[in-house]
Amino acid sequence: MSDATRTVLRSTVVDAPVDAVWAVIRDFGDWSWFPAVESNVLLADGRGDRPQSVRDLNGGAAHERLLGLDDDAHVITYTLDTAVWPPVRNYLAQISLHRVTDGDCAFIHWTATFDTDAAEADQVAAAVGSAVYEAALEGLRARLAATTGREAS
């Protein structure tokens, strides 16, 4: 069975300042804004702002490791150590925020690369894009609408 590499990108614009978006997403130990996350527990002496900290999602469904956190450029990078799903290897994901000065809102860019079985690579990439990133971005949009008082766009 051979592996294929895939890159997935999902990006959107939310009607909230970059700082407000960053304040919600920068804590790797609390992604409660992501609807699929029912429990998010940092392992060992992990901290949500400390690279190499590992979080357990949904009681063992996935272990994710924070690799980098950039408060200046608004970039968070993480990998997947183990997961029941998706069936991927060498997973590297990055979220970056960019200020949209025209309207003081935020552009969110979420990208990942991974290896997966070639025979199902396109299906896995599509599922990760919709079930993970699109769903998470909608959850984030809802959380921001509730916290910033601006209307969801």
Next chain:
Amino acid sequence: MTTSRETVAYSTILDAPVDRVWAIMRDFNDWPRWLSVLESSEIEGGLPGDAVGAIRVLRANGDTPREQLLALDDQHHIIKYALLEAAWPPISDYVATIKLFPVTDGDRTYAEWTATYRVDPSAAAEVADALVGMVYRGGLAGVRALLGS
């Protein structure tokens, strides 16, 4: 005279796929089509407008600024250029970067225009307003008009 180092930025969302926006903006010699402050553009030495290192001579408000293309990245949609000489604005070490990113939600484009330069502090606010307003905002509004969106 002491100068200060300034950074300015303008960014907006264009309602068109990134490839369409890039096709309009990537030719360094074709900017008068969408940047209304420019009356004409001519590349020195007969080089093509997408040759990295090419120098263009512009006409704008009686001035003839020269600018050099420093980088052109068709993969990541990045243009970087420097202002070599101009009667106005009174700045030095000007380097500007345009980056386009796809907004997959709606198949739109995030366009970001940033620049750094040195300027006399007494003129800093006026220069920043002119660059952001006339060049970056004005330019991207011109691109938006060409896109018909």
